[in-house]
Amino acid sequence: MTDSDSSQSEGVKDFVRDVIRDDLAAGRTTEVVTRFPPEPNGYLHIGHAKSICLNFGVAAEFGGRCHLRFDDTNPTKEKIEYIEAIQEDVRWLGYDWREHLHFTSDNFDTLYQYAVHLIENNKAYVDDLSADEIREYRGTLTKPGTNSPNRNRPVTENMDLFGRMKAGEFADGSHVLRAKIDMASGNINMRDPVLYRILNASHPRTGDTWSIYPTYDFAHGQSDAIEGISHSICTLEFEDHRPLYDWLIENLPVPSTPHQYEFARLNLTYSVLSKRLLMQLVTDGHVDGWDDPRMPTISGYRRRGIPAAAIRDFAQRIGVTKSDSTVEVELFDHCVRDHLNKVAPRRLGVLKPLKVVIENYPETLTEEIDAINNPEDETAGKRKVPFSRELYIERDDFMEDPPKKFFRLAPGREVRFRYAYFITCREAIKDSAGNVIELRCTYDPATRGGNSAEGRKVKGTIHWVSAEHAIDAEIHMYSHLFTRPDPGAEGDFRDDIDMASKTILSGCKLEPSLAESQVGETLQLERHGYFTMDRVSQPGHIVYNQTMALRDGWAKIQAKEKSVKK
Numbered sequence: 001m002t003d004s005d006s007s008q009s010e011g012v013k014d015f016v017r018d019v020i021r022d023d024l025a026a027g028r029t030t031e032v033v034t035r036f037p038p039e040p041n042g043y044l045h046i047g048h049a050k051s052i053c054l055n056f057g058v059a060a061e062f063g064g065r066c067h068l069r070f071d072d073t074n075p076t077k078e079k080i081e082y083i084e085a086i087q088e089d090v091r092w093l094g095y096d097w098r099e100h101l102h103f104t105s106d107n108f109d110t111l112y113q114y115a116v117h118l119i120e121n122n123k124a125y126v127d128d129l130s131a132d133e134i135r136e137y138r139g140t141l142t143k144p145g146t147n148s149p150n151r152n153r154p155v156t157e158n159m160d161l162f163g164r165m166k167a168g169e170f171a172d173g174s175h176v177l178r179a180k181i182d183m184a185s186g187n188i189n190m191r192d193p194v195l196y197r198i199l200n201a202s203h204p205r206t207g208d209t210w211s212i213y214p215t216y217d218f219a220h221g222q223s224d225a226i227e228g229i230s231h232s233i234c235t236l237e238f239e240d241h242r243p244l245y246d247w248l249i250e251n252l253p254v255p256s257t258p259h260q261y262e263f264a265r266l267n268l269t270y271s272v273l274s275k276r277l278l279m280q281l282v283t284d285g286h287v288d289g290w291d292d293p294r295m296p297t298i299s300g301y302r303r304r305g306i307p308a309a310a311i312r313d314f315a316q317r318i319g320v321t322k323s324d325s326t327v328e329v330e331l332f333d334h335c336v337r338d339h340l341n342k343v344a345p346r347r348l349g350v351l352k353p354l355k356v357v358i359e360n361y362p363e364t365l366t367e368e369i370d371a372i373n374n375p376e377d378e379t380a381g382k383r384k385v386p387f388s389r390e391l392y393i394e395r396d397d398f399m400e401d402p403p404k405k406f407f408r409l410a411p412g413r414e415v416r417f418r419y420a421y422f423i424t425c426r427e428a429i430k431d432s433a434g435n436v437i438e439l440r441c442t443y444d445p446a447t448r449g450g451n452s453a454e455g456r457k458v459k460g461t462i463h464w465v466s467a468e469h470a471i472d473a474e475i476h477m478y479s480h481l482f483t484r485p486d487p488g489a490e491g492d493f494r495d496d497i498d499m500a501s502k503t504i505l506s507g508c509k510l511e512p513s514l515a516e517s518q519v520g521e522t523l524q525l526e527r528h529g530y531f532t533m534d535r536v537s538q539p540g541h542i543v544y545n546q547t548m549a550l551r552d553g554w555a556k557i558q559a560k561e562k563s564v565k566k
Contacts, residue, residue, distance in 0.1 A: 080204050
């Protein structure tokens with residue numbers, strides 16, 4: 001966490017921080033140790049970012065530490081690719097676990113011995129009921145469970161069977177190890193939950209060493225205890241699991257006593273925040289991978305040009321509560337715009353070019369025009385932009401027969417070319433189909449810098465690039481991936497995908513300074529929005545991704561006029 005983020009978070013109040021303050025004041029905790037425990041079965045999304053910011057944030061605020069621990073207990077879904085991507089995401093967000101990188105697989109031997117301890121103390125047994133039978137015996141919310149026929153197996157028989165499970169003698173699903181707690185408990189999670197299952201699969205880190213793997217419920221709390229976690233902060237869906245978390249801590253010879261606290265997960269409009277659903281988008285080909293700029297993944301945001309600082313700001317603004325709610329994506333967009341407005345350099349670019357020839361401008365002359373780098377930051381200074389006889393402007397900035405309140409270029413109309421001169425359109429050149437392909441204009445040399453001359457005033461300001469000096473670019477424009485704010489609310493979430501959420505614009509023209517841009521740098525193309533150079537860019541083929549649009553006043557006026565006409 002950066003120094004500025006840390007100073008802003010001082011004094012932040014929420015129930016998690018209140019618990020920590022109380023624990024420190026009462027001496028129940030002497031050092032705050034948290035952890036972020038992702039499963040390496042996919043890429044992280046914005047919901048994970050909220051948890052990352054909370055866990056690393058509170059540890060930093062209270063002078064403690066936060067561990068990064070991979071819950072790698074399901075080898076059938078885990079990949080080294082995901083492990084590496086998760087580490088990259090956490091670092092990019094601005095957090096450092098230092099030497100505290102852990103894996104649940106580091107504890108496999110210890111966890112196995114803990115399971116043996118439960119068996120020896122007649123608190124766990126091997127069951128050979130099928131998964132469906134276990135589910136049936138477990139009962140319902142209104143009906144208590146029924147003891148398994150195997151619940152009272154002798155300890156020696158359970159030890160033998162568990163050892164043979166470990167040795168790989170049995171097929172997947174044929175046996176499990178269950179805790180012996182209370183099949184009549186009002187909390188279904190306490191009805192003899194499964195602690196170990198057979199998975200004859202190779203593990204990304206331990207290879208073929210193990211044929212059995214602990215469940216999340218068994219591995220999580222014990223790994224917390226092994227690492228000395230003081231505050232195990234997780235999302236609300238684990239609230240009903242807390243009694244089991246505590247039961248295992250109480251009944252095992254663990255080296256410390258962590259406590260679990262739950263907060264509401266993030267729900268964001270026009271998004272799905274589930275690795276399973278995001279995986280479907282990727283595998284079905286609806287998006288171009290986990291880092292598609294339309295995806296709510298951290299890698300997708302990074303590729304789209306969203307700053308890490310904006311994500312941290314967003315996480316702080318939405319706060320930490322115990323009540324589920326849905327956050328409007330507009331708040332996230334506001335955080336991004338608010339940050340980029342302050343730091344993003346301004347540049348000139350034309351996305352749908354229309355050629356302009358200034359007939360009274362010298363053919364061999366090229367001027368260097370001063371342009372402001374960022375009006376929000378005086379220290380950003382100015383840059384030189386070439387201006388010449390032939391230019392490009394936006395096609396939408398010209399109309400032959402403009403309506404009222406259209407203050408841009410039209411035949412006989414004078415406008416200001418940003419930073420440069422007053423320009424008057426004299427003629428529109430058309431092709432054989434009647435399409436305007438070029439504008440013939442004149443300029444007033446006395447208005448250099450775009451300043452008024454002789455008291456003249458113009459209402460319109462046009463952005464431009466020099467045709468001779470412009471660089472070509474392909475620009476990818478994005479809208480929400482889904483057509484509705486609650487994807488899947490009325491069926492399959494994939495039915496709500498907006499098939500037009502990505503548009504590719506070719507032949508865009510950008511000011512020459514952007515030839516020096518680097519992948520991942522986010523800038524503002526004046527009047528268009530924020531953009532970042534994509535990782536697929538290469539010499540001769542520059543690609544920019546739209547990060548965020550600017551508010552379009554003209555579009556609002558048009559929409560208002562249309563509604564009035566109706």
